[in-house]
Amino acid sequence: MSAMERHIQQTNERLQCIKEALGSPTGFQSAARELLEWCSDTRAFQKVFEHNLISCLTVVNKVAAQQGFDLDLGYRLLAVCAAQRDKFSLRSACKFYLIVSTFNVLSYVTVIT
16 A cells, blocks of 8 residues: 555545544534644545545534534534535535535524524
8 A cells, every 4th residue: 555545544534533523512623623624725625535524524514503512613614615615526516515505504593593
C-alpha cells in the first residue's frame, strides 16, 4: 500500500469514527468541531472522501436540532460545506442538497416550537 493509499484509508476511518461520535450528545461537539476544521480545507472534498463526508453530514442533519446537540454548530458545518459544494460529484451534490434543504426546514421548526 502506498503512502497516499494509507492516508486515504486512515482519513476515511477517521471520518467513520467522527460519524459515530456525531450521533451522541456527548461526542457531538468535539466531532463537529473536528469536522468543521477538516472541511475548512478544500482537500476534504476529494471524491475519495465524499461517501464518508456525506454520511457525517447526514448524521448532523438528523441530530443537530435535537435536545443536547448544537444546532448552531451543525448549521456552521453545513454552511462551510455549502461553500465547497461545487467540488462534490453530481450524486453527492444531490445528496448534500437534500441534507441542507431538510436541515433548513428542521431548524426553522425547532426555532418556532
